[in-house]
Amino acid sequence: MKPQPQLAEMIKGQVFDGYLLTRAAQQRTSSNGSKYLDMTLCDISGEVNAKMWDGSTPPPNTADVLRVRGLMTEYNGKPQLRVDKMRKAAETDDFDMGALAPCAPKPANEMLNFILERVNAFEDAELKALVLARLEECGDKLNYYPAASKLHHAERSGLLHHTSTMLEMAGYVCRVYPTLDGDLLAAGVILHDLCKITEMEADEIGMVSDYTAEGMLIGHLVQGVSELSRCGRELGVSHETLMLLEHMILAHHDLPEYGSPKPPMFPEAEVLHILDLMDARMFEMNRALATIKPGGFTERIWSLERKLYKRKK
Ligand SMILES: [Fe+2]
Numbered sequence: 001m002k003p004q005p006q007l008a009e010m011i012k013g014q015v016f017d018g019y020l021l022t023r024a025a026q027q028r029t030s031s032n033g034s035k036y037l038d039m040t041l042c043d044i045s046g047e048v049n050a051k052m053w054d055g056s057t058p059p060p061n062t063a064d065v066l067r068v069r070g071l072m073t074e075y076n077g078k079p080q081l082r083v084d085k086m087r088k089a090a091e092t093d094d095f096d097m098g099a100l101a102p103c104a105p106k107p108a109n110e111m112l113n114f115i116l117e118r119v120n121a122f123e124d125a126e127l128k129a130l131v132l133a134r135l136e137e138c139g140d141k142l143n144y145y146p147a148a149s150k151l152h153h154a155e156r157s158g159l160l161h162h163t164s165t166m167l168e169m170a171g172y173v174c175r176v177y178p179t180l181d182g183d184l185l186a187a188g189v190i191l192h193d194l195c196k197i198t199e200m201e202a203d204e205i206g207m208v209s210d211y212t213a214e215g216m217l218i219g220h221l222v223q224g225v226s227e228l229s230r231c232g233r234e235l236g237v238s239h240e241t242l243m244l245l246e247h248m249i250l251a252h253h254d255l256p257e258y259g260s261p262k263p264p265m266f267p268e269a270e271v272l273h274i275l276d277l278m279d280a281r282m283f284e285m286n287r288a289l290a291t292i293k294p295g296g297f298t299e300r301i302w303s304l305e306r307k308l309y310k311r312k313k
Pocket residue numbers: 192193220252253
């Protein structure tokens with residue numbers, strides 16, 4: 001694999017020759033009537049406005065990976081890429097998606113299959129039907145949605161990454177504490193953040209552009225409860241099962257200042273909250289330490305309210 005040039009390191013006058021991701025692209029008409037492409041292209045280091053003055057090339061779609069050759073120029077003091085040649089990357093092209101955007105470490109279908117296999121093994125038929133119906137309702141968005149805009153699992157397929165990691169941990173915890181209802185805990189894990197899909201606006205790259213109005217006004221906990229109770233009533237799920245799951249979603253942030261009006265009030269709800277916190281913290285710690293030299297400290301991380309130390313071995 002050829003080393004990928006980093007956009008952030010490119011300076012005026014250099015030729016960029018490598019792969020970039022499409023964040024946005026439109027065909028526009030210039031003042032002299034000729035057509036051109038106006039694009040925002042990115043890699044993991046940043047993004048750049050790109051222009052292609054050849055009017056015959058159709059605009060790529062958001063999340064398309066492009067093989068691009070062009071000259072770094074400047075317009076109004078900002079870097080601009082003048083694209084000379086561009087084509088959509090083929091499946092046989094040799095590029096690293098992880099160099100273009102933050103991505104979950106496993107393919108989406110592998111993580112989704114792991115989740116579906118667990119649900120299909122549920123003993124309780126109504127629990128199985130309910131979780132499968134909610135997953136189905138999320139559709140294709142489940143494949144690429146991140147779990148956050150900036151914090152933990154802000155990456156392509158981050159929601160599946162977060163959910164499948166917690167589901168794996170839930171299996172271990174249930175072996176240590178056999179009084180836990182493993183199917184109920186697994187259902188809570190899978191359902192707890194599903195409404196991140198309605199809380200945030202994200203593109204197929206997994207980048208969040210904004211929170212939705214529902215996300216700002218209601219949030220994924222209460223949205224999650226209302227979607228679940230609607231779906232549960234449609235399927236005729238028993239009152240007790242629905243109430244337990246609603247509580248697990250509502251209580252998974254533990255404290256009112258983090259959005260939960262009730263603390264976790266039974267063991268499966270408590271374990272769900274702890275697994276959620278553990279997975280979020282491990283992700284953020286690993287990400288912050290990735291660029292630190294052994295024996296060094298990070299800057300203060302506001303979400304964790306501390307600095308972190310990178311151990312020497
Ligand atoms: Fe959450």
